[in-house]
Amino acid sequence: MNENWxxxxxxxxxxxxxxxxxxxxxxxxxxxxxxxxxxxxLRNRCPHKGGPxxxxxxxxxxxxCPLHNWVLELESGSAVAPDVGCTPAYPVKLxxxxxxxxxxxxxxxx
Amino acid sequence: xxxKLVVIGNGMAGIRTLEELLKLDEADRYEITVxxxxxxxxYNRILLSPVLAGEKTIDDIILNSREWYxxxxxxxxTGDPVVEIDRVKRRVRTESGLEAAYDRLLIATGSSPFIIPxxxxxxxxxxxxxxxxxxxxxxxxxxxxxxxxVIGGGLLGLEAANGLMKQGMxxxxxxxxxxxxxxxxxxxxxxxxxxxxxxxxxxxxxETQTAEILGEQRVSGIRFADGSQLATDLVVMAxxxxxxxxxxxxxxxxxxxxxxxxxxxxxYDPRIYAVGECVQHRGVCYGxxxxxxxxxxxxxxxxxxxxxxxxxxxxxxTKLKVTGIDLFSAGNFExxxxxxxxxxxxxxxxIYKKIVLKDGKVTGAVLYGExxxxxxxxxxxxxxxxxxxxxxxIVFGESHLxxxxxxxxxxxxxxxxxxxxxxxxGVCKGEITQAITSKGLFTVDDVxxxxxxxxxxxxxxGLVEQILAxxxxxxxxxxxHKPLCRCTDFTHDQVRAAIREQHLTSMGEVFRGLxxxxxxxxxxxxxxxxxxxxxxxxxxxxxxxxxxFINERVHGNIQKDGTYSVIPRIFGGTTTPDHLRAIAEASxxxxxxxxxFTGGERINMLGVKKEDLPAIWEFLTARGFVSGHAYGKALRxxxxxxxxxxxxxxxxxxxxxxxxxEQMTWGSCMPHKFKMAASGCPRNCAEAxxxxxxxxxxxxxxxxxxxxxGGVKVRATDLLCRVESKQExxxxxxxxxxxxxxxxxxxxxxxxxxxxxxxxxxxxxxLQDEAGRxxxxxRFKVSQQVAQVDPWAERAQGGQAHEFAPxxxxx
Numbered sequence: 001m002n003e004n005w006x007x008x009x010x011x012x013x014x015x016x017x018x019x020x021x022x023x024x025x026x027x028x029x030x031x032x033x034x035x036x037x038x039x040x041x042l043r044n045r046c047p048h049k050g051g052p053x054x055x056x057x058x059x060x061x062x063x064x065c066p067l068h069n070w071v072l073e074l075e076s077g078s079a080v081a082p083d084v085g086c087t088p089a090y091p092v093k094l095x096x097x098x099x100x101x102x103x104x105x106x107x108x109x110x
Numbered sequence: 111x112x113x114k115l116v117v118i119g120n121g122m123a124g125i126r127t128l129e130e131l132l133k134l135d136e137a138d139r140y141e142i143t144v145x146x147x148x149x150x151x152x153y154n155r156i157l158l159s160p161v162l163a164g165e166k167t168i169d170d171i172i173l174n175s176r177e178w179y180x181x182x183x184x185x186x187x188t189g190d191p192v193v194e195i196d197r198v199k200r201r202v203r204t205e206s207g208l209e210a211a212y213d214r215l216l217i218a219t220g221s222s223p224f225i226i227p228x229x230x231x232x233x234x235x236x237x238x239x240x241x242x243x244x245x246x247x248x249x250x251x252x253x254x255x256x257x258x259x260v261i262g263g264g265l266l267g268l269e270a271a272n273g274l275m276k277q278g279m280x281x282x283x284x285x286x287x288x289x290x291x292x293x294x295x296x297x298x299x300x301x302x303x304x305x306x307x308x309x310x311x312x313x314x315x316x317e318t319q320t321a322e323i324l325g326e327q328r329v330s331g332i333r334f335a336d337g338s339q340l341a342t343d344l345v346v347m348a349x350x351x352x353x354x355x356x357x358x359x360x361x362x363x364x365x366x367x368x369x370x371x372x373x374x375x376x377x378y379d380p381r382i383y384a385v386g387e388c389v390q391h392r393g394v395c396y397g398x399x400x401x402x403x404x405x406x407x408x409x410x411x412x413x414x415x416x417x418x419x420x421x422x423x424x425x426x427x428t429k430l431k432v433t434g435i436d437l438f439s440a441g442n443f444e445x446x447x448x449x450x451x452x453x454x455x456x457x458x459x460x461i462y463k464k465i466v467l468k469d470g471k472v473t474g475a476v477l478y479g480e481x482x483x484x485x486x487x488x489x490x491x492x493x494x495x496x497x498x499x500x501x502x503x504i505v506f507g508e509s510h511l512x513x514x515x516x517x518x519x520x521x522x523x524x525x526x527x528x529x530x531x532x533x534x535x536g537v538c539k540g541e542i543t544q545a546i547t548s549k550g551l552f553t554v555d556d557v558x559x560x561x562x563x564x565x566x567x568x569x570x571x572g573l574v575e576q577i578l579a580x581x582x583x584x585x586x587x588x589x590x591h592k593p594l595c596r597c598t599d600f601t602h603d604q605v606r607a608a609i610r611e612q613h614l615t616s617m618g619e620v621f622r623g624l625x626x627x628x629x630x631x632x633x634x635x636x637x638x639x640x641x642x643x644x645x646x647x648x649x650x651x652x653x654x655x656x657x658x659f660i661n662e663r664v665h666g667n668i669q670k671d672g673t674y675s676v677i678p679r680i681f682g683g684t685t686t687p688d689h690l691r692a693i694a695e696a697s698x699x700x701x702x703x704x705x706x707f708t709g710g711e712r713i714n715m716l717g718v719k720k721e722d723l724p725a726i727w728e729f730l731t732a733r734g735f736v737s738g739h740a741y742g743k744a745l746r747x748x749x750x751x752x753x754x755x756x757x758x759x760x761x762x763x764x765x766x767x768x769x770x771x772e773q774m775t776w777g778s779c780m781p782h783k784f785k786m787a788a789s790g791c792p793r794n795c796a797e798a799x800x801x802x803x804x805x806x807x808x809x810x811x812x813x814x815x816x817x818x819x820g821g822v823k824v825r826a827t828d829l830l831c832r833v834e835s836k837q838e839x840x841x842x843x844x845x846x847x848x849x850x851x852x853x854x855x856x857x858x859x860x861x862x863x864x865x866x867x868x869x870x871x872x873x874x875x876x877l878q879d880e881a882g883r884x885x886x887x888x889r890f891k892v893s894q895q896v897a898q899v900d901p902w903a904e905r906a907q908g909g910q911a912h913e914f915a916p917x918x919x920x921x
Contacts, residue, residue, distance in 0.1 A: 008918040017630060017656040020917035031917060035630050052672045055660040057633040064633035066660040066668060069565075071633070082560050103920070 005093070005100040011037060014099070019054040019063070024103055029090055030054035031099060032074050034061055039099055040074035041092035047072075047085030112141045113213040115413065116202055118192045118357065120146025122155060123386025123402040124218025125174055130410035132182060139414065142184045143210050145202070147191035148241055151176050154550070155241070156399060156582055162245050162273030166547075173550045195361035197379055214381055214413060217358055217369060221351040221387040221397070226261065230323030236345045239270045248346065252277035255343030259283075259332055261320055263290040265428075267348035268303075271312055274346070282313045282340065284320060284332075286349075294428050294439035298455065299462050299478040306435060306460070315340075353388045353395055368395045373420045375409035385409050392423050401426060403552070418625075419599070427488040429481055429579045435460075436576065438484035441474035441491050442466055449473060454505045463505055470498040470870070481579070482572045483507035489866075496868035499828055508572075531573050534566035539577060546581045554578065567822045595634035597627045602855040606642050615643060615651045631657075638856035641743065644779060645851050648893040655910065661741035664913055665901045666723055669716065673703070676715045676726055678735035679776060682750050682768035682788075683711030692733035700726045710747035710785065712738055724914050728906035736900040739776065743857070745847075746785045748772040749797070753790030753807065760790035762807025767836055768796075771805075774840055775847060777898035778890075781854040781863075784847065785820075799827045802860040803846060805839050808832070812839050816846055816872065817864030825861040828869045831877055845876045845883045848890035 014020045014033040021044060022029045028044035030053050040061070044054050051067030061074045071080040077089040091102040117124050128142065146152075150172070157171040179186040187208065194203045201211045223238025225231050235251065237244050251258070252274060260271045263285030271281045289300035304314060319335040323345060331341040353368035364370045364378045368390030375383050375391075385405045387397055396402060401424035411419030427440035445451045445466045454463040459479070465487060466474035471494050475487040486508040490497060497504055525531070527540030545551060545560045557574050558565040564574045591601045598605070605624065614620050617639050621631065631639065636657035643651035655663050666674030678693065693713050697705050703717025718726055727737075740746060748771040751757070753764030768788040775786075787798040788805040798804025800820035804827055806813040811834035815827035830846070833839060849872065854863040864872060876883050904910070 006918075006920060008920075013912065013917060015656055015912065020912065022918045022920060023916045024920040028916075049670070051670075052668075055664070055668060055672075057636055057657065057659070059630040059632050059636065060628060067670065069633065 004102050004104070006103065008099050008101050010097055011039065011094055011099055012097070014039070017058045019056075019058065021052075021054045022101060026103060028052070028054070029101065030063075031092065031101070032058055032063060034058065034074070037094070039092050039094050041090035041101055042072070042074065042077045043088045043090070043105075045087055046070055047077075047079060047087050048083070053087070113139055114211055115140040115142045115214045115216065116210050116212040117142065117144040117216045117218060118195075118202065119218035119220055119386070119388075120144050120148065120152055120186070120188065121218060121220045121386065122152065122173070122399065123220070123406055124216060125152040126403055126406035127216060127218070127385050127409050127413070128182075128184065129174075130407050131413050134410055134414040134416065140214070142182075143187070144179070144184060145187045145190060145192045145204055145210075147189070148243070149189040150242060151179065151186065151188065153242070154582070158239070158242070158245050159269035159273055161242075162239075162248055162270065163276040164273075168242055168245075170547055192357060195357060195382075197361055197382070200381070212381070214383065216409070216413070217377070217382065217384040217388060218386045219354040219357060219388045221353045221395075223347055224350045224352050225347050226320055226349060228320055228322050230325060230329065231347075233323055233325045233329045234327055235325070235329040235343065236323055236347065239266055239346055239348050240351070248274060248344070249277065251344040252279050256280055257342045258344040258346065259340060259342040260346045260348055262346075262348035262350070263287070263314065263316075264293065264348065264350075265291060267346070268307065270346045270348055272307075272310075274344075275311060279344070281311075282315060282342075284315045284318050284334075286317070286319055288317050290314075291437075294437065294443070294476070295478070296444055296464060296476055298453075299437070299464070299476050302457065302460070302462055302478050303435065303437070351387065351397060353390070355388060358384070358388070366390055373408075373422060374412045375405055375421060376412070383409050383413065391421065394423060396424065396426070398426050398428065399552070400424060425492055427484060429484050429575075436477075436479060436481040436579070438475065438477040438481040438487075440476075440484070440488050441472075442468075443474040443476040445474070452501070452505045463507075465505055467497070467501075470496045472497060472504075480507075482576060485572070485575055493866060495866060496870040499869040500865075525573075531577070532561075532563035532566070532570045535562040537561050537563040542574065542577050543581050546578065552578070552582065569822050594638060595632055597631055597635050598624060600624055602638070605639070606646070609642050609646045613647075615647050617643065617654060617657065641779060641781065641856050645893070648896050662743070664720065664723065665737055665741065665905065666718070666720075667741040671717075673717045673719055674723060675740070676702075676718050676723070676730075677708060677712055677738040677740035678730050679738040679747075679772075680712040681772045681776075682748055682765055682770075684750075684765055684769060689734070692730065692735070696726055696729050699729065708740065710738075710740070711749045712740075712747065714740070721914050721916075724905050724908075724911070727902035731900065731903045731906050735902075736776070737902045743780055743782050744784070745772070745775045745778050745780065746783050748775075748786040748788060749801075750788045751790050751795035753788075757790055759793060760807065761809050762790055762812060763836075764788040764790035764796065764805070764807055767805060767807075767812075767839060770836070770840060771803075771843055774844065775894075777900075778847065778851070778894060779897060780847070780851055781856050782859045784850075784860070786843070800824065801827065802850075803843055810834060812836070814839060814842050817860045817869070819859055819861035823861065825865075828864060830869075830873065841883070841887055842876060844890040845886040846872070848886040848893070849875055851890075851893070852886075 008022050016033055019030045019032045030042050030044040032040040044052050046053055046065040048070045051065045053063050055066045056063040062071050064071050070083050077087040079085040088105040093100050152174040154171045154173050160166040190204045190206050192202045192204050201209050203209050223240045237247050258274045258279045258281045260267045260283045263283050271283050274281050290304055321335045322333045324331040329345050333339045355365040355369050358369045359365050369384045369388050371377055371384050371389050371391050375385055377384050386402050405421050408419035408421040429438045450467045452465045461480045462478040464476050472491045525539050528538055530538050542561055542563055554574055564571045593599050594602050620639055637659055640654050640657040660668050697715050700722050702715040706714050708714050748768040750764045750768035754760035754762055771786055784802045786803045787796040787801045789796040789798045790807045798806050799815050800818040804815040813832050814830040816830045818827035819825045
């Protein structure tokens with residue numbers, strides 16, 4: 001078990017193609033689960049006008065913000081072209097059905 | 111080892127096919143080589159007119175730079191046309207002697223201007239108006255000479271004449287017919303156009319036939335059939351185009367006027383495809399961009415070996431900007447013996463509009479000066495909608511009095527660059543034109559994606575279309591069958607039919623059965639499919655919460671700060687002191703931010719935190735409330751005015767009717783929100799005539815109204831019928847709602863739906879077909895058995911708890 005991984009729940013507590021919210025000292029973090037049961041974590045604020053990404057529709061490895069339909073990549077937090085913007089992504093992993101999160105922002109994806 | 115695809119021709123149709131192919135073909139199937147006769151990469155030929163007029167440069171109109179070809183590993187040979195196709199050895203040979211083998215060949219050789227075969231046609235200074243070389247020659251002539259004659263008073267000829275005039279030449283236009291643009295305009299519109307152009311200095315010789323072009327090495331004049339002569343320094347032939355078929359003919363491919371292709375754009379040799387102006391499909395050769403782009407899409411589908419695309423020909427409209435004047439023409443614009451014409455004419459205002467009707471349907475239209483509604487008439491024409499109910503105002507177009515947004519503008523050309531076009535997103539005209547030219551945009555969808563204009567409420571889309579036409583010189587009219595979303599090529603109707611006919615009851619079945627391009631769909635199709643499944647199979651299909659927009663998943667309206675609004679249902683707008691007390695208590699207990707009345711005659715509590723929703727619902731349901739569904743694509747409210755119980759004018763008990771209407775229909779899911787009202791007398795204080803379904807009390811019973819809308823696009827209702835009893839109102843309501851639920855597209859309000867299918871159709875289904883009406887009522891009742899369940903009560907008792915609580919709180 002590495003440093004700083006916090007156990008936040010079981011993967012089945014997150015709806016498939018959906019999201020649950022983790023409240024942290026850094027604000028809300030949205031944890032996503034795709035159709036293949038992979039997990040992702042993004043700051044729960046759309047780079048556009050701060051909308052709650054956890055409430056958006058998830059398809060593939062993307063989520064659509066419910067406020068104004070910006071589409072973000074779950075892996076990197078980047079908006080899909082032609083929109084430009086990014087929300088921080090957090091390291092998250094799945095081990096034996098349990099989801100672990102790190103509260104430091106992941107390195108920016110190249 | 112990749113297959114080799116060779117493309118003969120580097121023009122708009124051929125390269126568009128490659129763009130479509132690249133979008134589809136993840137397998138990266140081909141090694142692609144393109145041979146073009148012109149020296150430059152693919153450019154927008156429609157924009158040659160502004161280049162001639164000095165408004166744009168050639169660089170402005172390039173669609174695909176050389177970098178684009180390189181980025182996509184496409185080998186481009188410019189200035190080196192193919193001269194021979196060897197179909198046996200499957201190779202092509204170019205003018206310079208280069209050879210290339212092919213597994214698939216795409217012929218996109220376009221067309222050439224027709225040069226009238228009179229003596230002197232080959233003199234220097236006699237040119238067509240087809241490509242950049244022509245434009246260069248015209249600009250050079252304008253620098254050295256004074257006089258020009260354009261032969262041909264069609265679109266191209268007038269654009270050439272206008273451009274040459276802008277470059278300072280004296281221009282005369284010679285036309286064989288007695289009216290300009292006779293293939294798009296009728297007499298009055300053509301006359302207005304001619305007057306307008308004459309005012310700018312253009313001169314016309316109508317009904318004039320060219321007999322000979324005079325001169326030694328260079329043109330010096332023209333002699334006409336009637337013997338008269340005209341001196342000139344430049345002759346532009348703009349009398350038509352001929353498909354370039356010689357290469358195909360020599361290769362043994364069957365041609366008539368164009369290269370013959372079938373619905374998959376294949377020639378008689380199945381390895382050889384053809385698209386664009388060189389093609390003849392079902393007897394038609396096209397010269398406008400929109401059909402060519404549709405062909406490109408289907409051809410790419412087959413080159414990518416998907417095999418299901420089909421091109422069935424195009425119905426075209428022409429939306430043009432000729433020398434700054436907006437024109438629109440579609441279908442049978444002339445009219446004729448068994449047609450009726452509705453005409454609006456304002457010569458001083460420069461407006462002429464003619465709609466041609468036959469058997470109650472639009473069969474043609476010509477618009478001069480005001481073309482905002484061109485796309486609407488065209489849609490009515492393509493759908494074959496019965497427009498009899500709209501006769502009295504159809505010529506005034508779709509824009510209604512009371513529409514909000516875009517400052518009442520309907521002439522994009524007159525707007526300054528800084529003028530705001532899209533009021534929802536703050537996009538000005540300049541931004542849109544800049545995006546169109548710098549990013550090579552062609553359609554309204556392109557503009558929506560890249561600028562957000564038109565992407566919210568949609569009321570500026572008419573202006574955006576005009577701006578597209580102005581900037582591109584013509585209009586890329588929307589494809590006839592608009593796919594449901596980017597995950598599929600199927601339309602709403604096709605998907606719905608498949609769900610019904612193949613008894614599909616889950617989204618997975620739809621994705622697999624209809625070969626969705628994505629494994630999970632997208633935020634557009636998932637909610638639509640969820641609705642279509644539930645409405646088609648209410649007893650079998652299961653609702654998919656993850657495919658519902660947040661409001662409908664959480665049963666509250668999300669606000670911009672992430673809190674929610676809570677609106678309990680108040681049937682018919684009638685409440686009690688007890689209920690008001692309950693709402694007041696709830697507002698205080700849950701620290702509600704703001705309490706306000708809604709337009710639907712109920713009360714809104716704003717600023718409720720998501721985690722408090724189950725608790726506030728527990729409180730409200732215990733006091734007798736159910737959800738108001740104020741957040742959903744669902745039945746909203748039935749408003750009422752006081753009616754015969756209290757009002758001295760009331761002829762009928764509108765409050766009771768509204769309560770019963772709402773009791774019958776609450777909980778039902780719909781393609782979009784659905785609002786009702788019942789007024790007690792024709793004074794209509796409940797505003798029933800701007801509702802989706804409205805009832806107006808009259809002395810002998812009730813008037814039933816449908817298809818109204820009081821929002822962005824105000825539409826007054828159509829009168830459906832008059833009935834005597836309250837029960838009949840309820841029955842007609844259930845039937846109308848069920849028909850709407852079964853046949854409208856997801857996110858289509860009743861107003862556009864009624865206009866799309868025509869009131870006559872709705873009357874047929876609901877009034878004339880009595881057995882059908884009964885069946886609709888039965889199906890609505892069955893649906894309601896499952897649907898009329900209070901979602902608040904379910905969640906107050908702990909249902910869907912994961913939605914409202916965080917997964918974890920980290921201190």
